[in-house]
Amino acid sequence: MLAQLPPALQSLHLPLRLKLWDGNQFDLGPSPQVTILVKEPQLISQLTH
Secondary structure, eight states: OOSSOOHHHHTTOOSEEEEETTSOEEESSSSOOEEEEEOSTHHHHHHTO
């Protein structure tokens, strides 16, 4: 489980929500309009590159 998102994702301020494999979700901006379902923990590091 992630306690928080990596700083590279936190600073983006996008209208995006990440819904994680463990049920947690993180909003990358104030009004998310798109949700990405992340089914594997390894994919989080892929999003930061």
